[in-house]
Structure formats: structure tokens, C-alpha cells
Amino acid sequence: MKVQPPKILRWLFLLLCPRERRAEIKGDFNEVYQTNFEDHGRFKANLSYLRNTLSLLNFEGYLRFVKLSNHIIMFRSTFKAKFRSIVRFKPSAIISLITLSIGAVTSGFLFYYISYESSYDEFHADSDQIYRVNSMAQNANGDQSVRAFVPMPAGPEIVSEFDEVIDFTRLQRISPTISYQNKVFEESRFFLTDNSFFDIFSFPIVKGNSVSALASPQTVVLTESMAKKYFGLADPMGEVIQINVKKSFSLNFTSKGFTVTGVVQDPPKNSHIQFDFLASISTLGDFKKDDWLGGIATYIKVKPDHNIPLINQKFSPLIRENLGPYLQGRFNMSFDDYLESGRDVSFAIQPITAIHTAADLDGQFEKGVNKSFLRVLISVGILIFILTTVNFFNISFANGLHRLKEIGVRKSLGAFKYQVFSLFLMESAVLGLFSVLMAALLVVITKPFFSLLQLELPLNFELSADFILAVVSSAFLICLFSGFFIAATLSTISPKEGLRGNVLRSHRGINLQKWLLGLQFFVAFITLMAAAVFQSQNDYLLKADLGFDEEKVLIVHQIEKVQSKEHQVLRNEWANLPEAKSISLSYHIPGGGFEMLEFSAQESEPLKWPVLVADEHFLQTYAISALYDGMSSEVAQLDSSEVLINESAMRELGYLEATEVLEKKLDFYGKTLTIKGVISDFHYENLYNQIAPLVLLSPLALPEPPLNPYKYASIRFSDISPEIVDQLEQGWNKVSPTTPFAFSYLKDDLSASYLSEQRLASMIKGATIVAILIAILGLTSMSQVIFRIKVKEIAMRKVLGASPAKLYELFVRQFFWPLSIAFLCALPLVVTFLGEWLSKFAYRISMGWQLLTLSGLGLILLALGILTVNALRAARQNPVEHIKVDH
Amino acid sequence: MSERISLGELEELILLTVGVLGNEAYSVSVREELEGRQNRTISLGALHTALYRLERKGHLDSKLGESTKKRGGKPKRFFSVTAQGQLALQQVRESRLSLWNDINPAAFSSIKVRK
Known part of the structure; x- marks a missing residue:
């Protein structure tokens, strides 16, 4: 059998197919699938397989059940009603659909991105047993530095002395010029490493022997893309590439030929070791073999039931035993004199999976992600999630107020509380279903936006199942949470209240809503102020006086x-x-x-x-x-x-x-x-x-x-x-x-070093737009609710001679406290949170009150503008219409 | 005559097709035949349901046959019409025929009724 239907269809088949006749039915299905595949292609074959599988259900019995079940009937009518209200372009349904999808895509994207950044180096089979040995060094001035390397002989010494450690591998990065026949390239992702590299790390080797590929001197393993670059389609195995390096203190050769002994898959993007070439470190021979002051990145693999503090404790005697004789031999200095002079060195191990999110150390191969960057993103993701949930609740609640009479009628006709509850829950579920579809659509539309952010994500991330899953599940969770709250609130309305349509009675709900609106604005204030701070720090970084003139300088490489x-x-x-x-x-x-x-x-x-x-x-x-x-x-x-x-x-x-x-x-x-x-x-x-x-x-x-x-x-x-x-x-x-x-402009090169800051700023900016959009939509729907509630009151006041200014005040007053308290709560949070972020820059802006209050005031003015539009509508209404009509 | 055996329209068609195909009647060939002759597409699962129901009722008999590579090594189940099935078809045909024979030509003016 050449072709098979997708796994999910086969699974569905197994689920629906009667057990006793499975073999023959499966045979029939396979035969038809093959025929269809040959005649019509995979898609049609899959489709017909699905149809055939579904038809295995005994439809008659099932349909009878559907026709008779009250629950199904009820669901169908709810679904139809909601569906029609959406396709008939009912503004409120469309608005909540749009905000829901935007919120779901934004928070889903953030959660996906965060999980990607924290997945670094987890692909190694024994990632929990792999550690990097770091060293903390202090010089005579008392300056301390944490380094991602230890002396060359430390690795072998640790393995032979520590029972807990199984193996080690060392990595030294060099930037050689590589030539093969007439091809010459500068390479920077070239590492000298031990033969144990493939025992410790899980980089799958495609050609060659992973046990002994790097055992002999002057051997090299290349990645698949390098094999293509240098050898095209030819077999690289056994070929010799010439490595030329600058004379330096860390190497004892300048030019050597290396025999290709293996080809390895390109390292995954979420590996902190990004290599193109791995050459045997035995090429160096005895060079620096006993140098206890040098440094090379060293990774160890420990036994499964390891005790980290115990290993860390053992380093201090190890250093004393080895560094002492070395100092004596080279500088005629005892280890105690060394410590006396204020200098010190100590080792500590760091889990490999923690390297990417921890602070960057001296000599680290790839820059990690900034922890506060991730923390900001997590909080923004959660905030947007809450914001969307609250907003969805607010809008749906406002719509629910329209239907008080419906609830009243339903209840007096004998509907139980749980029935009304499930009605509203189901309505949000239907809306959720649509928002999931819309969210998926949005992902496709906004693809260019995500690539604009220049995130180092796997290239096909837009279509990755994880990403779509993250978006879809956030959309569903939002619906679930808010749907639950709406259903809980509206189902408690008594039939009497409902039939009278007296919304004032449900004052509690309105108050709750007002404070939820405050919460929305709280989030909007935070993101807006954060965006302002990030932006001005970025501008500062790009415009700061560097002590030299970076304008109009062109660099030729x-x-x-x-x-x-x-x-x-x-x-x-x-x-x-x-x-x-x-x-x-x-x-x-x-x-x-x-x-x-x-x-x-x-x-x-x-x-x-x-x-x-x-x-x-x-x-x-x-x-x-x-x-x-x-x-x-x-x-x-x-x-x-x-x-x-x-x-x-x-x-x-x-x-x-x-x-x-x-x-x-x-x-x-x-x-x-x-x-x-x-x-x-x-x-x-x-x-x-x-x-x-x-x-x-x-x-x-x-x-x-x-x-x-x-x-x-x-x-x-x-x-x-x-x-x-x-x-x-x-x-x-x-x-x-x-x-x-090859050339570049100095100014571009310099600004490229702040790429992660620019990325953060653009993410926050995007999130701010979403947050403000949602807050504004929430405010609009809220003011409409207030208008509906107060319509009679306003009409009466008007008749009794209230001035438009007074009416305006009556209207806007509702929002004064929620908004001001949101602002006052957001302010200290932003100051502490961003102060921490700013503190990592030696050169930074001062977070002045002008910046924060101005951005806050901007948002308040925007909110006032929207309220004014609604208030004017209230003030200009014809009182007669509203007094005589009983809503 | 013994008691009447009820037969649905689809059931009747399937039984007849099994008869037409003779020794080669199994679900896929029945489906193709139905599609070719009657221009009627029926999904495989529904066909299985119907075939097994007819077997349960005693109208069809079945035995397992050979398997092919295309089927992923799974056997075919060949069907044949039992005496009871043949009787049922006979009954349906007779009742139809007797009705056709007695058609009033004046009522069926647009088609030519063979007497």
C-alpha cells in the first residue's frame, strides 16, 4: 500500500468502525482510497474517506435522536439565531467578534512566543543532565566577572575527580577562512570540540559515525547546509578543507587541512549553540593542556540522580589543588598569596536549559533573551487576555440588558435558572466558534506583521500547529470565562425584574461593569505608558551622543x-x-x-x-x-x-x-x-x-x-x-x-545592536494599540448602556429645564472614578516595573512625570471625546419620545 | 404465499446489484455498479451498514475472500443473495408487475404503457 489517509482520519475510522468487521471494512476503505488517490489526488481522496467514515455511523438512529432531543433543538435554535445576527452584520456582535479575535491572536501569539523562548535547548535528550560550568573571577581591584568558560584542563579534571559527572565536552569558537578547491569563505560559526560532543548533545548526525567522528586530530563535521555550500551535491565525506586562522594566543596553528568525517543536521533555532562546523579539539595537541588561567566553554553531563549544591561545593578544593601548583610553577606565587592579593576564582554549574533566559555572561556564544523582556511580554499577554475577557463580558452584558424581557418570559414560562444559564453560555460558545475562525483568518492576514518584528522564530512558525493551538485555545478560554460570568449574572434576574424591564434594579451589574471598565483602562494606561517609556529610551539609544560622530560614515568590509x-x-x-x-x-x-x-x-x-x-x-x-x-x-x-x-x-x-x-x-x-x-x-x-x-x-x-x-x-x-x-x-x-x-552605514550597524530593544518597543506598541482599541470599544458599549438606563431620567430632567452642560456632567460623572483610579493605580506600577528594565542601561532616560502624565492624559482625553459624542446624543434627544415610551 | 417480506428501495437495489455481479459482489464493486448503472452515489459506510443489515435479515449470505496489496492485506467479503432474498425480490417484482399490468392508459398518457 503506497498511500495512506492522514492519521486523524484513520483514528476517526477506528473510532466509528464496528469492531467485529473491521478488517474487511478497512480493506474496502483502503481500496477506495487508493483508487480515488490515483484518479483525483490526495485532497479528494481524503474528503471521500472522511465522508465514507462518517457514514459508518448508523445515521437513521442518530437522526432520530437528534430530532427528538430537546437539547439539540435548543442548541440549533441558539446557533441559528447567533449565526444570523452575525451574518446580518449586527454591529454589536461584529464588534465583540473582532475584539475577541484580536485579543485572542495577540495573547495567543505572546504566549506562543514566550513558550518558544523558554524552550531553548530542551530538545537535548538528557537536557536535565547537561550543565555548563561557569567561572566567577575577581581581579585585584575587586572587579568581578562571571564567565561562560573555565580553564582548558578543568573539564577532564572534573570528570576524573567527581563521581557524579559522566562526561564533558569543550567548545572553542574560532573565525577562520575556509577554502576548498576554488571556494573561499569567511566562517564564524566554527567550533573546536571534543569527540564526546555527540554523546552529550542531541544533534542528529546524518553521515558518518557519531561515536568517533571527532576522535582523531584534524577532522571536521559540517552541517547539511555547509555541506551544500562547499560540496554541492557531491559527497563531502573524506574531503579535506583548508582552515586558515589569524595568529592568536588561543590557537597553536594558523593553517591546517581538516578531513570531513561527518555531516550533522543544522542545529535547531532554539539551540544556544549555533554551529556550522565542528572540528576535533585534539588538533591542538597538548596546547594549553595545563593552563589553569585560560578559558574554554565546558559542558558536563551528570548522573540522573545528581545533587547540584554538592557538585558546586566540590569545585573549590579542585581549583585549589590545580591552580595552586600552576601559579607556583608559572609565577612562583602560592595560592594563598593569590587570594591575599584580592583575586579569586570559583566555578558553578548552570543547567543548559536556563542559559538562554539567564543573564548573558562573558564569552557566551549567542546572546540570550532578556529576562525582563520576557517578563514584560508575559504580563502584557495576561493583561490583554484579561482585557479581552472583560470586554467581551461588558459588550455581551450590555446586549443582554436588551433581552431582560426575554429572560422574564422564559422564566415565567417555566425555564429553570440553569436553562437560562446554558442559553447564554451557549450563545457565547457560538460566538467563540466564529471568533476562532476569525482569529485563524487574522493570523494569516497579520503574517507580515509578525515577520516585521524580526523575531528569531522557526521560519514556518505562522503555520505551526502550536501557534494556531495557542491562538485557538486563548479564544476559547476567553469565551468560556466571559460566557460563564454573563450567564451567571443574567440567569439570576427574577422573572418580575425581567418582565418589567427595569434595568435599574440590576444596579449591581452596572456597578461591576463600571469597575471592569476601570480595569480595562488600567491595562490601557499601563501599556500606553510603557510604550512611551520604551520608545523614548529607544530614541535616546539611537540619538545619544556616543563621543564620536556616527553620521555620514560608510564602512567598507x-x-x-x-x-x-x-x-x-x-x-x-x-x-x-x-x-x-x-x-x-x-x-x-x-x-x-x-x-x-x-x-x-x-x-x-x-x-x-x-x-x-x-x-x-x-x-x-x-x-x-x-x-x-x-x-x-x-x-x-x-x-x-x-x-x-x-x-x-x-x-x-x-x-x-x-x-x-x-x-x-x-x-x-x-x-x-x-x-x-x-x-x-x-x-x-x-x-x-x-x-x-x-x-x-x-x-x-x-x-x-x-x-x-x-x-x-x-x-x-x-x-x-x-x-x-x-x-x-x-x-x-x-x-x-x-x-x-561589501559596505554598510555606521549608523545602521550601531542601531542594529539595539535590535532587541526595538523589537520589544514594537511589540509593546502593538499591544498598546490592541489594549486602547479594546478599552475604547468597552467604553463605547458602556456609555450606550448608561444612556439606555438613563434615557428616561435625562428626558425628564430636560423637560424640567436642565441645561445641556448639566446633562453632560450627569453622563460623564459615571466614568470619573473608575478612570482616575485606574490611572492612579497604573502609575506606580509602571514606575517600578520599568525602572527595573531601565536600570540595565548604564545610559538611560529619566522617567519624568511629564512623559507618564502626558501619555495618561492623552488617553483620558480620548475617552472624554468618546463620552462627549454619546453625551451629546443624550442631551439632544427629544424628551417626548422617551418619556411616553415604556422600555 | 408466506408472509410478506418488506424491502426498502435501496435494499432492493443492493440485492439486485449483488445478483447482477454474481461471484464478484463485494462492497466496492457493488458501489461502482450502483454508481454506473443507477447514477446513484452512496457512501461506503452507508453501503456497509445496508449490506450487513440485509445479511442480518437473512437476505444475503457472505464469505471472506482473497486480499490484495491495494487493500493493505485486508480480505474482501463477498456477498450472495440467499433463497429468502431471492424470494423477497420476486415478491417485490410481482407486486410491481401486477400494478403495471393494470395501469389505466388514460391516466398515464405521457408514457407509452406496454400491455
Whole structure:
């Protein structure tokens, strides 16, 4: 049998098919399915299979039951009535349908997204047994840092010393240039790892042997997409790819061939280890094998019945036993002296599933998701959910008031309370059914909106069953909750009250509704104020003074592809453009990554500072000012023993004036460097952190001058236009015709580092729109209810000579307290909640009262506007019509 | 004559089709035959229900037959009309015929009634 109907249909078949004759009936069904499949295709075959399956039911008996059952009749009439009211475009039904679906999609999406973000690394078969070993280090100044790595020998030592630990694997990330035949690519997701990698993690291997793929030196396992990139359709197994890396302290080779021993599936998106290549760490041989001060990401697998605190306790003796002899051997320093000097190091393990949502550590491979970001989203999701439920309740309740007489009649004809109850419950169920359909439709319509948010979700997430399930179940829960409350409220109305249609008697309900409306506005206030704060912090991040001029700077990438001797040619080529004001070649650029290198001033211990390698035009191009008068920022020519430091570095060295620190010496990998000047602090990383020390070097000063000293060219223009980019490209093609011209604008690169903030802001903005929309709709329906209740009162007052202003006040007064209390409750919540979020930025806006009250007032004004429209209608009515008519 | 055996219209059609098909009568072929001859589509499940009901009433007899790959290795159940079923069909046919024979041509002017 080649084709089979979908699982669900087969399941339905088993459910409905009589047991004793199942085999033959199944055979008949299969035969027909095959024939239909061949003649009409899968869809029609499925459809006819479904029809055939359903017809297995004994329809005669079933129909008899349906025709006679009172419940079914009642449900059918309710369904029909509700359905007709919706298709006849009854505004109130449509409004509640729309808000319900919007609310369901929004909260369903948020819940789905949150569950996705918390599902990181859970796909590993033993995810509860896998831990990463982190280290906490303290330097002599008392500065602490938590790192996602431990020394190279720690992993093997832990496994041999700790009974609880079964296995370990280490991961070192490098960024090599890989060549195979005529293909050359820069790769950044390249890891050196132990052979045990596939024992610990569950990344399914497609080709090769997962037990021994990485056992021998110079072997590599690639992902399927890399196999395609380098080898196309050919079999990569056994081929040799050439790896070239920059000379660095963490590797003992610069160029080696690696044999492909396996192909692995691309890592799932919700893995915090994102790799393209896995190469055997045994390639390094004994390199750093005993270095107890270095660092490499280390993961361990523990026994199932493990005791975490116990493992954590055992680290301290392990460090003492191993680091002590190492310090003695290398620096002739005892472990006690080491502790005495204020330094300390300790290890702790972290569950792999917690890494993505925990704070980012130094040296972590991929940025995790911000915990407060998730917390904000969870609260927004819950708030929208409550809001929608309340709103659905309010609107349906208002509609229910129309039907007091109906309830009265039903009750006096002998309907029990539970019958009225189930009537209303069923009505909301019908509405719920439609809203689920509409929600599904909305998901499809809003697909582009979700992709706009640039969430790192699985690509086919719009259609994923989980997502649709989340939306559909929130829609259903909303209906269930609100339907229950409506039914409970309306079914208690006594027949007398109902028949008189005296809604004033059900005052309790109205009061409840008013406060529910207050709750809606509470949520709307919170989201609106939060959106305002997020937006202004974002604007601040994007517009803050960075200490350099980021406007009109264009970055050309891949300078390393141009031979060093051609650099001057390229520079001349570009310098001829009249708009180009200054050109600087550098290895690092602001907003990019920096390497930490070790410096030491006389009589002080090593300081790990980031370095920025650049040529003499860097300061001019970025408009960074120098603090020392004697130095011109036009040209900062540095030779192989000269450096510039920034203000923070100067302060860390213990000087306050630039003049004092000049000509001071720094030891740098056996060399002595002279401080030639001090530059003012600028934000070379991002605004999360305070500006840290920075050392500006010429490539000549590096311990081993690299072959390709520069990666980027930064060009400052007086004016940027597309023609200029063309001209730059022409210049580039003259020098390096084989490499494509790649460029970006500095400002775009910098704003990209705040992507998660922008994403948060856009999510909150979306949620705010939904919240305000729902609150406004709730207010509209509420004011209509009040109008209906007070219509006679207003008419009488009018007859007795009340002024329109007085009537207006009478109307609006109803809403004064709910709205003001909502505002007053929202304010402190927003201040504390967002204060926490803001505190992670070293540079942030102050949450002024203007911002919060202005956004709050805006919403109040909007609400007043809507009330005014309704109030005017009330004030302008013809009293005669309402006094004589008994509603 | 023994007591009357009631037979519905669909039941009658199914019994006749089983008779037409002879040794090859099982649910799928019966369905195809009904579709081809009578232009009447009946869903498989309903057909099963009807066939088993007729068997229970004693109008049909059945035995299990061979299976094919297309059927996923499941056997066919072949049906044949029992003596009682044949009698029932006979009765229906006779009662119809006697009515047709006595039709008043004046009442059925638009079709030609064969005498």
C-alpha cells in the first residue's frame, strides 16, 4: 500500500468502525482510497474517506435522536439565531467578534512566543543532565566577572575527580577562512570540540559515525547546509578543507587541512549553540593542556540522580589543588598569596536549559533573551487576555440588558435558572466558534506583521500547529470565562425584574461593569505608558551622543581580502572623491567586537583591556577628540611601541590628568609600550555598559604583526549619495576585482545592536494599540448602556429645564472614578516595573512625570471625546419620545 | 404465499446489484455498479451498514475472500443473495408487475404503457 489517509482520519475510522468487521471494512476503505488517490489526488481522496467514515455511523438512529432531543433543538435554535445576527452584520456582535479575535491572536501569539523562548535547548535528550560550568573571577581591584568558560584542563579534571559527572565536552569558537578547491569563505560559526560532543548533545548526525567522528586530530563535521555550500551535491565525506586562522594566543596553528568525517543536521533555532562546523579539539595537541588561567566553554553531563549544591561545593578544593601548583610553577606565587592579593576564582554549574533566559555572561556564544523582556511580554499577554475577557463580558452584558424581557418570559414560562444559564453560555460558545475562525483568518492576514518584528522564530512558525493551538485555545478560554460570568449574572434576574424591564434594579451589574471598565483602562494606561517609556529610551539609544560622530560614515568590509601593499592604492583611489573627507583603515570599528589583551603597568598586575587596532586617521575619521593639547587629532601616527589610551584607562591606571600619564610605560607580551596620548571616552561598545578602558594601537605594536592588519575601511563623507557608493565600488574593483564590494552605514550597524530593544518597543506598541482599541470599544458599549438606563431620567430632567452642560456632567460623572483610579493605580506600577528594565542601561532616560502624565492624559482625553459624542446624543434627544415610551 | 417480506428501495437495489455481479459482489464493486448503472452515489459506510443489515435479515449470505496489496492485506467479503432474498425480490417484482399490468392508459398518457 503506497498511500495512506492522514492519521486523524484513520483514528476517526477506528473510532466509528464496528469492531467485529473491521478488517474487511478497512480493506474496502483502503481500496477506495487508493483508487480515488490515483484518479483525483490526495485532497479528494481524503474528503471521500472522511465522508465514507462518517457514514459508518448508523445515521437513521442518530437522526432520530437528534430530532427528538430537546437539547439539540435548543442548541440549533441558539446557533441559528447567533449565526444570523452575525451574518446580518449586527454591529454589536461584529464588534465583540473582532475584539475577541484580536485579543485572542495577540495573547495567543505572546504566549506562543514566550513558550518558544523558554524552550531553548530542551530538545537535548538528557537536557536535565547537561550543565555548563561557569567561572566567577575577581581581579585585584575587586572587579568581578562571571564567565561562560573555565580553564582548558578543568573539564577532564572534573570528570576524573567527581563521581557524579559522566562526561564533558569543550567548545572553542574560532573565525577562520575556509577554502576548498576554488571556494573561499569567511566562517564564524566554527567550533573546536571534543569527540564526546555527540554523546552529550542531541544533534542528529546524518553521515558518518557519531561515536568517533571527532576522535582523531584534524577532522571536521559540517552541517547539511555547509555541506551544500562547499560540496554541492557531491559527497563531502573524506574531503579535506583548508582552515586558515589569524595568529592568536588561543590557537597553536594558523593553517591546517581538516578531513570531513561527518555531516550533522543544522542545529535547531532554539539551540544556544549555533554551529556550522565542528572540528576535533585534539588538533591542538597538548596546547594549553595545563593552563589553569585560560578559558574554554565546558559542558558536563551528570548522573540522573545528581545533587547540584554538592557538585558546586566540590569545585573549590579542585581549583585549589590545580591552580595552586600552576601559579607556583608559572609565577612562583602560592595560592594563598593569590587570594591575599584580592583575586579569586570559583566555578558553578548552570543547567543548559536556563542559559538562554539567564543573564548573558562573558564569552557566551549567542546572546540570550532578556529576562525582563520576557517578563514584560508575559504580563502584557495576561493583561490583554484579561482585557479581552472583560470586554467581551461588558459588550455581551450590555446586549443582554436588551433581552431582560426575554429572560422574564422564559422564566415565567417555566425555564429553570440553569436553562437560562446554558442559553447564554451557549450563545457565547457560538460566538467563540466564529471568533476562532476569525482569529485563524487574522493570523494569516497579520503574517507580515509578525515577520516585521524580526523575531528569531522557526521560519514556518505562522503555520505551526502550536501557534494556531495557542491562538485557538486563548479564544476559547476567553469565551468560556466571559460566557460563564454573563450567564451567571443574567440567569439570576427574577422573572418580575425581567418582565418589567427595569434595568435599574440590576444596579449591581452596572456597578461591576463600571469597575471592569476601570480595569480595562488600567491595562490601557499601563501599556500606553510603557510604550512611551520604551520608545523614548529607544530614541535616546539611537540619538545619544556616543563621543564620536556616527553620521555620514560608510564602512567598507573585507579589507583583509586586499593585499597590504594595495592598501595605499585603494586609499588614493578613494581619496580622489571630492566628498570623501577622511579615510581610516582599522581592524575594529565601534559597535563591533573587541579582543581583550593583557597589559601591565609597572608594579601592577596584568590588566585585561580591549584593544582597537587602527591606522593614524582613525581619530580624525570618527571625530574623536584628544585630551592632551600636544596631540593633534588630525593625524595620530603611532609606531610599534606607542599607544593611545582612553580616559577610563587613564583613571584605572590611577591618573587624573592626561599630562601625568604621558610617556608612562605599559608591558605588553614582553614589549614595552609608551603612552603617547589620551583620547576622550567614546562608546565603542553599546549603551548597556559604562565605557571601559580602551587601548588604541597600530598593527605594528601587536605581539606578532598579522599579515592582514585591517578588516574595515571607514570613510567620512561631507555628503553621502548612491553615486558615491558606485564610485567607491569602482575604486574597489580596480584593486580587488575578485572580491565583491561589501559596505554598510555606521549608523545602521550601531542601531542594529539595539535590535532587541526595538523589537520589544514594537511589540509593546502593538499591544498598546490592541489594549486602547479594546478599552475604547468597552467604553463605547458602556456609555450606550448608561444612556439606555438613563434615557428616561435625562428626558425628564430636560423637560424640567436642565441645561445641556448639566446633562453632560450627569453622563460623564459615571466614568470619573473608575478612570482616575485606574490611572492612579497604573502609575506606580509602571514606575517600578520599568525602572527595573531601565536600570540595565548604564545610559538611560529619566522617567519624568511629564512623559507618564502626558501619555495618561492623552488617553483620558480620548475617552472624554468618546463620552462627549454619546453625551451629546443624550442631551439632544427629544424628551417626548422617551418619556411616553415604556422600555 | 408466506408472509410478506418488506424491502426498502435501496435494499432492493443492493440485492439486485449483488445478483447482477454474481461471484464478484463485494462492497466496492457493488458501489461502482450502483454508481454506473443507477447514477446513484452512496457512501461506503452507508453501503456497509445496508449490506450487513440485509445479511442480518437473512437476505444475503457472505464469505471472506482473497486480499490484495491495494487493500493493505485486508480480505474482501463477498456477498450472495440467499433463497429468502431471492424470494423477497420476486415478491417485490410481482407486486410491481401486477400494478403495471393494470395501469389505466388514460391516466398515464405521457408514457407509452406496454400491455
